[in-house]
Amino acid sequence: VRCFVKEVAQKTTASRFEKMKPYKTEVLQASQETLMQAKMYTPERVDKANLSRTCYHMIRFGLDAPDLLDRYGDRIVELAPSLKPVDMSLLLWCFARAQHRHDAMLKALCRHIVPKLHFFVAVDFVQTCHALAVLKHRDETLFRRVSLEVPHKLPHFAGFELARIVKAYAALSIRDDLLFDDIADEVVRRPQDLSATDLLFLAQGYAQFSVRHPKLWLALSDWLVESSLDLTPKQIAGVLISLSTVDFHHDELIRTLASLLSRKEVLKELELKQVCNVLNSLARLRWAGEGHAAVLEALAGRAVNGVAEMGESSVTQLLHACTKLPVLGANEALVQALLARATALVPELGAQSIEFPGDSSARLRRKDVELLTKIARAAPSQISDFTPQGLALMVHGYTQLDVRSEILFYLLGNEMVEKMPLFTGQGLGMVLHALARVQIKNDRLMQACRKHVRALGEELTLSEIDSIEAGFKDLDALDGATSAFFGQLRRRLGVTQTTARQPQDPWAAQEDRLLWRISEVEATGVAWPLAPGESRSSPTARDGELPDEESAEDRDKSDLWALWGAAADGSDGGLGGPGTNAGPPTPPSQLREYFSKSERIGRPVKDLPARAAAGSRESEAEEKPTGGGNGADDEQRAPEPL
Numbered sequence: 001v002r003c004f005v006k007e008v009a010q011k012t013t014a015s016r017f018e019k020m021k022p023y024k025t026e027v028l029q030a031s032q033e034t035l036m037q038a039k040m041y042t043p044e045r046v047d048k049a050n051l052s053r054t055c056y057h058m059i060r061f062g063l064d065a066p067d068l069l070d071r072y073g074d075r076i077v078e079l080a081p082s083l084k085p086v087d088m089s090l091l092l093w094c095f096a097r098a099q100h101r102h103d104a105m106l107k108a109l110c111r112h113i114v115p116k117l118h119f120f121v122a123v124d125f126v127q128t129c130h131a132l133a134v135l136k137h138r139d140e141t142l143f144r145r146v147s148l149e150v151p152h153k154l155p156h157f158a159g160f161e162l163a164r165i166v167k168a169y170a171a172l173s174i175r176d177d178l179l180f181d182d183i184a185d186e187v188v189r190r191p192q193d194l195s196a197t198d199l200l201f202l203a204q205g206y207a208q209f210s211v212r213h214p215k216l217w218l219a220l221s222d223w224l225v226e227s228s229l230d231l232t233p234k235q236i237a238g239v240l241i242s243l244s245t246v247d248f249h250h251d252e253l254i255r256t257l258a259s260l261l262s263r264k265e266v267l268k269e270l271e272l273k274q275v276c277n278v279l280n281s282l283a284r285l286r287w288a289g290e291g292h293a294a295v296l297e298a299l300a301g302r303a304v305n306g307v308a309e310m311g312e313s314s315v316t317q318l319l320h321a322c323t324k325l326p327v328l329g330a331n332e333a334l335v336q337a338l339l340a341r342a343t344a345l346v347p348e349l350g351a352q353s354i355e356f357p358g359d360s361s362a363r364l365r366r367k368d369v370e371l372l373t374k375i376a377r378a379a380p381s382q383i384s385d386f387t388p389q390g391l392a393l394m395v396h397g398y399t400q401l402d403v404r405s406e407i408l409f410y411l412l413g414n415e416m417v418e419k420m421p422l423f424t425g426q427g428l429g430m431v432l433h434a435l436a437r438v439q440i441k442n443d444r445l446m447q448a449c450r451k452h453v454r455a456l457g458e459e460l461t462l463s464e465i466d467s468i469e470a471g472f473k474d475l476d477a478l479d480g481a482t483s484a485f486f487g488q489l490r491r492r493l494g495v496t497q498t499t500a501r502q503p504q505d506p507w508a509a510q511e512d513r514l515l516w517r518i519s520e521v522e523a524t525g526v527a528w529p530l531a532p533g534e535s536r537s538s539p540t541a542r543d544g545e546l547p548d549e550e551s552a553e554d555r556d557k558s559d560l561w562a563l564w565g566a567a568a569d570g571s572d573g574g575l576g577g578p579g580t581n582a583g584p585p586t587p588p589s590q591l592r593e594y595f596s597k598s599e600r601i602g603r604p605v606k607d608l609p610a611r612a613a614a615g616s617r618e619s620e621a622e623e624k625p626t627g628g629g630n631g632a633d634d635e636q637r638a639p640e641p642l
Helices: 022-029 032-040 048-060 066-082 085-097 103-119 122-134 140-156 159-171 177-189 196-208 214-226 233-246 251-261 264-269 272-285 292-304 312-324 332-348 355-363 369-378 380-385 388-400 406-418 425-438 443-459 462-474 480-492 506-519 549-557 560-569 588-595 610-623 631-637
Strands: none
Touching: 032 048, 048 066, 048 085, 066 085, 066 103, 085 103, 085 122, 103 122, 103 140, 122 140, 122 159, 140 159, 140 177, 159 177, 159 196, 177 196, 177 214, 196 214, 196 233, 214 233, 214 251, 233 251, 233 272, 251 264, 251 272, 251 292, 264 292, 272 292, 272 312, 292 332, 312 332, 312 355, 332 355, 332 369, 355 369, 355 388, 369 380, 380 406, 388 406, 388 425, 406 425, 406 443, 425 443, 425 462, 443 462, 443 480, 462 480
């Protein structure tokens, strides 16, 4: 078979023309690695299909440089509108891996990712969020769209991918309760897919936003117990800090992690700052479980050896732990070392931490004169930066130790007047009680406190009202208007100033209410008083008038005693059975005397209205026996004692 296809001439590499271009010869003779590196170093010539792959290989081979990455960033900005979703996420990951930030590239990619976000898969979401978290680029619009897209695709996420999403949101301080709730439900559904590190990331992320999801924290705690041996000492400290942040008590997990940290080989790997964080976390949890004394003593011994190297944050954390845990508070060596170190660090303490040493020494009942003197000298220079909480703690600490510093309290009082609108009811009560303890009266401060109490109004609770009022009374600063205002607040809260003891039995309250109604009824046949909204079905007799015979007969038939006797005898009516010869019911006069007894706790003494009193006197006159009556009969008709 003949072929009529014309053969194409092939160019040889040995031609004279090729030898005249030495750079082409180098390309032909170069290896594959040389060609790849040449392509990597010329990002301007790379097309959109190979840009992400070339950048990825450059990062993995360690050939990246700041100026080269800037050139890549410029090239990405040019090609951003035409890049695929997988290329966008991979390029962001490459720059995050190299720890290189290119602002123009980040803005361009975030702007073009939003319309293509519905094409993203789980890996693309994770790479994008992780890269932006590492590069600290907080794009609210992008993350808001991510929060809408991720919940629909959560079943396709692996366990570690769920943890990375939560970690990225926590790193950028972007809170989305709906997304976190959906991720928590997914974690509770399949916690077995998470490793120990993933469990730690989830715990830290949810703790940062104080998300207290009971089922999530229970599942995390149970699985952290199972994988506790896979955690490093630093990770164990992170778990305890997370538990203390959300105040979640899981005794088995806390005991397991604390026991692991108390081992000598683990304590050697733990940094001094982490030891302080662990002790502070256990103090916030107020852990007193099985074997807590041995664990705390081991951690305290490690802390004592490094007190001289501690900074201000570590010292304040350990002082707080000593005030909360009796085992640490009873450790004389640790407390003395901490107070000595705090005294040396006073000039370096800031406005947010200078009040803690004085308050802690007051709670520990340690009156360190040198420490308190240094704090009093250093506080005025930075008193304008104090928070309301810091001002209250400073005053509380000095007064608890009965230290009266007129100049310091004067400066603190002036600063409290300036920041009075920021005080809460609890802080106001603490300040008033502290000043009352040492009897320091500041008229300007008292006036500001009274004004602020009215501003707080209904925000105050009953305990805060009692505390503030007691502080005003101790300082002789409670005026009539403020006292009346407190009374109004109590009435709004449903509590009067002279609160009586409420009956424990709910039926007793109903019984008292019924007896009061009986005692207020006149003996002349006046009908019961009606409650608001009630209506009478039949007319009642007026005062001094007797009802007609028909109504009297009907009333006798519906009498309780008559019905009771009829039910017992099996008859239609009458006064037989238990109602026979039982005597009349207790008269109002005797009920009034019963309620007037002061020894009956919980029943306030009531003054009956004049109308009821008049009726009771008439009933007493009718009940007095006459001289011609039968004595036995009168004795039988006399009312029985209640």
